Amino acid sequence: AQTVTQSQPEMSVQEAETVTLSCTYDTSESDYYLFWYKQPPSRQMILVIRQEAYKQQNATENRFSVNFQKAAKSFSLKISDSQLGDAAMYFCAYRPIYSGGGADGLTFGKGTHLIIQP
Amino acid sequence: EAQVTQNPRYLITVTGKKLTVTCSQNMNHEYMSWYRQDPGLGLRQIYYSMNVEVTDKGDVPEGYKVSRKEKRNFPLILESPSPNQTSLYFCASSRGGLGTYGYTFGSGTRLTVV
Numbered sequence: 070a071q072t073v074t075q076s077q078p079e080m081s082v083q084e085a086e087t088v089t090l091s092c093t094y095d096t097s098e099s100d101y102y103l104f105w106y107k108q109p110p111s112r113q114m115i116l117v118i119r120q121e122a123y124k125q126q127n128a129t130e131n132r133f134s135v136n137f138q139k140a141a142k143s144f145s146l147k148i149s150d151s152q153l154g155d156a157a158m159y160f161c162a163y164r165p166i167y168s169g170g171g172a173d174g175l176t177f178g179k180g181t182h183l184i185i186q187p
Numbered sequence: 188e189a190q191v192t193q194n195p196r197y198l199i200t201v202t203g204k205k206l207t208v209t210c211s212q213n214m215n216h217e218y219m220s221w222y223r224q225d226p227g228l229g230l231r232q233i234y235y236s237m238n239v240e241v242t243d244k245g246d247v248p249e250g251y252k253v254s255r256k257e258k259r260n261f262p263l264i265l266e267s268p269s270p271n272q273t274s275l276y277f278c279a280s281s282r283g284g285l286g287t288y289g290y291t292f293g294s295g296t297r298l299t300v301v
Contacts (some may be wrong), residue, residue: 078227104289114277114292120254147246160229175279175290180228 071096071163075178081125082151083186090137090181092161100166103137103144104175108158117159118127120144122166148183156185189214193278193293200268200300208296210278220245220290221253224275233276236261236273244294268269268300 072095078111082088094103100145106164120128127135132149161178191212200206212219220235222245236255250272252264257288261280265272275297279290 073229073268111221112275112295114279114290114295116289119289126256135198174232174235176233177222 070133070167071098071108071176073161073163073176075159075161077177077180077181079123079148079184080181081184081186082148084151084153087147087149088151088183089163090148090183092144092178094142094144094145094161094163094176096163098165102164102166103135104162105133105135105144105146106162106177108160108162108180109154109156114160118146135146136162151185152187153185156183158182189291190291191291193279193296196288196294198299199295200298201266202269202300206265206268206298207273208265208276208298210261210263210276211259212261212280212291213259214280215258215281216280216291216293217258219255219278219280221251221261221263222277222279223247224277224295230277233263244246252301268298269273270300271298272298274298 073091101122103120107115107117118128118133134147137147138142158180160180162175164175217238221233222230224230231247233271234250234253237241242253277295278293281290
């Protein structure tokens with residue numbers, strides 16, 4: 070079974086600075102998808118960024134980027150120029166590549182609470 | 188607007204009183220799933236459905252039932268709720284097949300069983 074580990078229960082960063090959230094995972098598959106979700110106090114789950122394991126290029130979405138290290142099974146999220154609106158819980162998630170059978174839902178980490186200091 | 192609609196948003200009930208949390212999506216997604224979120228545990232999958240009339244257990248299915256009679260609806264049923272089912276519940280949907288499809292989540296249902 071796949072597992073996803075987020076080793077930082079809480080992180081704090083000054084507004085406008087850069088912060089990196091860590092995520093490691095364990096899988097025997099060679100191809101899969103990885104995601105970062107944001108959950109603000111409104112509790113809505115918002116997709117931040119996604120990565121295909123077969124792509125070597127790291128995904129980027131505006132101020133959000135990932136550092137995907139397949140061999141190390143690491144998938145960290147970097148937030149540049151942090152803003153107050155970035156304050157939220159962040160969840161790393163894994164999904165098998167083919168949703169054609171078996172339990173292919175998202176496997177989530179336990180989350181990192183990101184605090185933005187003004 | 189493409190969305191997943193869950194109802195109710197908040198629910199307080201008593202032990203043993205059957206309840207249903209509804210979930211509906213308007214994106215014609217094949218895949219639907221239920222998660223529960225508990226502090227320090229992240230989100231854990233309860234049940235999922237690959238398509239109409241096809242459902243299967245996730246990681247924490249005990250005490251829950253689901254049905255998928257129509258593609259758009261995927262209700263979560265608690266036949267005899269207990270206090271350990273107090274949690275935040277999310278319904279989610281996704282396209283099926285290959286692809287980096289993220290899930291679209293509902294707004295969540297905060298359930299308290301007393």
